[in-house]
Amino acid sequence: MTTRTTSEAGIESAQHKEKQQRVWNVVPSEFSMLTANPIRKIVDNIKKPKNSDKSLIPLSLGDPTVFGNLKCPDVLVESIVRNVRSMKHNGYIHSAGPEAAREAIAKHFGSDAAPLTKEDIVIASGCSGAIDIALTGLLNPGDNILLPKPGFPLYQVICDAHKIKCKFYNLLPEKNWEVDLEHLESLIDENTKAILINNPSNPCGSVYTEEHLKKILAVADHNKLPIIADEIYGDMVFGDNMFFPMATLTKTVPVIAVGGLAKKFLIPGWRVGWIMVHDRNNVLKDVKTAYFKLSQLILGANSLVQSAIPDLLMPMEGSADAESLERFKSEYYQILEANSKFTTDALSKIPGLHVVVPQGAMYVMVQVDTAVLTGIKDDFDFTQKLLDEESVFVLPGQCFGMENYFRIVFSAPHEVLSDAYTRIANFCQRHSQTKQ
Numbered sequence: 001m002t003t004r005t006t007s008e009a010g011i012e013s014a015q016h017k018e019k020q021q022r023v024w025n026v027v028p029s030e031f032s033m034l035t036a037n038p039i040r041k042i043v044d045n046i047k048k049p050k051n052s053d054k055s056l057i058p059l060s061l062g063d064p065t066v067f068g069n070l071k072c073p074d075v076l077v078e079s080i081v082r083n084v085r086s087m088k089h090n091g092y093i094h095s096a097g098p099e100a101a102r103e104a105i106a107k108h109f110g111s112d113a114a115p116l117t118k119e120d121i122v123i124a125s126g127c128s129g130a131i132d133i134a135l136t137g138l139l140n141p142g143d144n145i146l147l148p149k150p151g152f153p154l155y156q157v158i159c160d161a162h163k164i165k166c167k168f169y170n171l172l173p174e175k176n177w178e179v180d181l182e183h184l185e186s187l188i189d190e191n192t193k194a195i196l197i198n199n200p201s202n203p204c205g206s207v208y209t210e211e212h213l214k215k216i217l218a219v220a221d222h223n224k225l226p227i228i229a230d231e232i233y234g235d236m237v238f239g240d241n242m243f244f245p246m247a248t249l250t251k252t253v254p255v256i257a258v259g260g261l262a263k264k265f266l267i268p269g270w271r272v273g274w275i276m277v278h279d280r281n282n283v284l285k286d287v288k289t290a291y292f293k294l295s296q297l298i299l300g301a302n303s304l305v306q307s308a309i310p311d312l313l314m315p316m317e318g319s320a321d322a323e324s325l326e327r328f329k330s331e332y333y334q335i336l337e338a339n340s341k342f343t344t345d346a347l348s349k350i351p352g353l354h355v356v357v358p359q360g361a362m363y364v365m366v367q368v369d370t371a372v373l374t375g376i377k378d379d380f381d382f383t384q385k386l387l388d389e390e391s392v393f394v395l396p397g398q399c400f401g402m403e404n405y406f407r408i409v410f411s412a413p414h415e416v417l418s419d420a421y422t423r424i425a426n427f428c429q430r431h432s433q434t435k436q
Helices: 006-021 038-044 074-086 099-109 126-136 154-161 181-186 210-223 285-297 303-307 309-313 320-348 379-390 414-433
Strands: 121-124 144-149 165-172 192-198 227-230 255-260 273-278 353-355 363-368 405-409
Touching (some): 074 303, 121 126, 126 154, 126 255, 126 285, 154 165, 165 181, 320 353
Parallel strands (some): 227 255
Antiparallel strands (some): 121 273, 255 273, 353 363
16 A cells, blocks of 8 residues: 655645636627627717607618618529539538639629739638638738728728728818828838728728829829728719719829729628739739638638629620520619618708718718707717607717717608608707707
């Protein structure tokens, strides 16, 4: 029989006490804690109205399918049904997208002025996924990027999570939200790695002229900075406004364009977007390789939805499908344009509000004059009280980095917009009349 020494007994006793003293200490990753959407922060602080006798009208979410008045094209539905039944699109595909889909994107968006091949295309999980890859494949922690103010908040969410510094250049409401070029250039330093341009714009609804885009490109060229062009709203423009893909306006500046199916074909929940690398001078050779590598993190976007891309983007010329898609696009854009005009006309008559006329997309930014509206401190206060008193929900401009503005999404049916704008008018009239 072995006798334990005093030393061995002491060690065992210490180990036993240590086990008893250990506690669970499981914490979230630094990456997750750095991920925070400013819209979520602000919206979570907005209180829902109590016992309202009015139905809620949400004009806040950038989803044109919310009210059910806008539906995706029949060609898409038929393609999906056909491909489901074929049983050929249920498995894994190339992480950057199947060749047929990438080829269709390259042919649809490529041109003599901005040539593309399938090797320039990376398909992602939605345009937001494409933006994530575009940013993280190009910038390192400590680098900085120039972003628009006001702008889509997801850009900052992604950058903050990856410790990429955001520097915000001003957009000028008095010039239809054009870029303040002097301010843009003043922000550039040795750590600046890219300029992001969103055209047409969310949240502004602005569409830049060819001349203005060329001036932006001149700044990028002078400073040897690539452009990340968020062109998800593409040719969704109104009246005489024209959309110019940035890549078609330069032979020297590399342009990383992102887009997707969501808004153009009314399927934001189907989550398919893409990156198009326009790089005539092979400046982004290694970056493009990085994008293909990053696509492997999710093993590819939805295979079934990608199977319909050739039918959507490259239907046979003169075919019934091509005519159907053209008709869909025309009717859809006409609705948005009519809603835009109705929105501008209605809101422009309301005291205390100033509208910057939208030129495209499905958004308008409206300025709140707190000097006219009694008891309204700022855009957040306006949003909260409008919700309380009239059950109309819009997003405060602070969500997009612009105080004393609010954003309206005008894709709702005409009768819904009419009701909402009547309520907004009543709200502003009450508050302007009570001014001492």
